[in-house]
Amino acid sequence: MFAxxxxxxxxxxxxxxxxxxxxxFAAPNPNSTPSIIxxxxxxxxxxxxxxxxxxxxxxxxxxxxxxxxxxxEAHVKGAIVADEVTISGAVTGQVKAANVTIAKTAKVxxxxxxxxxxxxxxxxxxxxxxxxxxxxxxxxxxxxDLGAARAGFGAPNKGSDTPIAGD
Amino acid sequence: MLMSANRQVSPPEGxxxxxxxxxxxxxxxxxxxxxxxxxxxxxxxxxxxxxxVVEEGAWFRGEIVADxxxxxxxxxxxxxxxxxILDSTAHVVGSIFHNRLTTHPGAMHEGRxxxxxxxxxxRLTG
Numbered sequence: 001m002f003a004x005x006x007x008x009x010x011x012x013x014x015x016x017x018x019x020x021x022x023x024x025f026a027a028p029n030p031n032s033t034p035s036i037i038x039x040x041x042x043x044x045x046x047x048x049x050x051x052x053x054x055x056x057x058x059x060x061x062x063x064x065x066x067x068x069x070x071x072x073e074a075h076v077k078g079a080i081v082a083d084e085v086t087i088s089g090a091v092t093g094q095v096k097a098a099n100v101t102i103a104k105t106a107k108v109x110x111x112x113x114x115x116x117x118x119x120x121x122x123x124x125x126x127x128x129x130x131x132x133x134x135x136x137x138x139x140x141x142x143x144x145d146l147g148a149a150r151a152g153f154g155a156p157n158k159g160s161d162t163p164i165a166g167d
Numbered sequence: 168m169l170m171s172a173n174r175q176v177s178p179p180e181g182x183x184x185x186x187x188x189x190x191x192x193x194x195x196x197x198x199x200x201x202x203x204x205x206x207x208x209x210x211x212x213x214x215x216x217x218x219x220v221v222e223e224g225a226w227f228r229g230e231i232v233a234d235x236x237x238x239x240x241x242x243x244x245x246x247x248x249x250x251x252i253l254d255s256t257a258h259v260v261g262s263i264f265h266n267r268l269t270t271h272p273g274a275m276h277e278g279r280x281x282x283x284x285x286x287x288x289x290r291l292t293g
Contacts, residue, residue, distance in 0.1 A: 045196010
């Protein structure tokens with residue numbers, strides 16, 4: 001294509017602009033605006049984002065994001081993989097994140113793999129809590145499973161910032 | 168701001184703040200039922216909502232089915248809506264199925280724009 005372009009010195013047909021916006025818009029600063037899934041929205045399928053995602057609606061599928069906030073009205077049915085996740089709503093599925101914060105309004109049914117974790121008093125939590133090693137950036141984790149038995153209700157509530165399992 | 172243009176469909180009661188799909192978001196599935204969905208950044212997927220706005224500078228690849236669609240960014244894929252507005256910054260590659268199409272000067276469109284709705288849109292009219 002490039003070799004031809006030198007010879008043919010005629011204006012290109014209208015196909016050229018197709019690739020232009022891709023390079024222009026494909027890498028917008030992902031940190032600028034978070035994606036907000038409002039409460040009237042329902043997503044069936046997997047969601048993948050390089051930036052921040054705030055969920056207030058219903059998601060049936062896996063969520064893969066850098067930073068994730070699950071609002072009080074939200075319900076995620078599927079696995080969550082993120083760098084950091086704050087859960088205030090309902091989650092049915094596995095949660096894998098380096099930093100996990102579970103607020104008092106949360107209802108989590110599923111195992112939580114974390115590096116650091118805090119559970120606020122009042123949160124509903126059904127599943128195992130396992131400390132895992134995280135490479136980076138919400139990627140795959142190596143579960144050491146040392147805290148498997150530490151699950152359950154009655155998590156120590158010394159404040160929302162108290163990590164249950166330290167490093 | 169963008170939606171201030173004459174919308175025939177008044178938002179239902181209790182309408183909330185719109186959903187934003189921003190950053191580098193990829194949806195491997197369908198987004199359903201939002202009253203208003205705004206797209207910023209680069210988004211891939213399929214959207215089925217009442218009103219969809221692709222903001223200027225945004226990049227969307229996939230299918231849009233909505234009652235009203237306003238496009239100021241780049242869209243690759245079929246668009247199906249009763250009312251479609253292409254802003255001057257719009258660039259659409261794909262068919263636009265519509266009942267009413269408004270194209271502002273400067274908008275680019277590559278593809279067909281048949282004056283009829285895609286069968287998909289029937290379920291939206293209810």
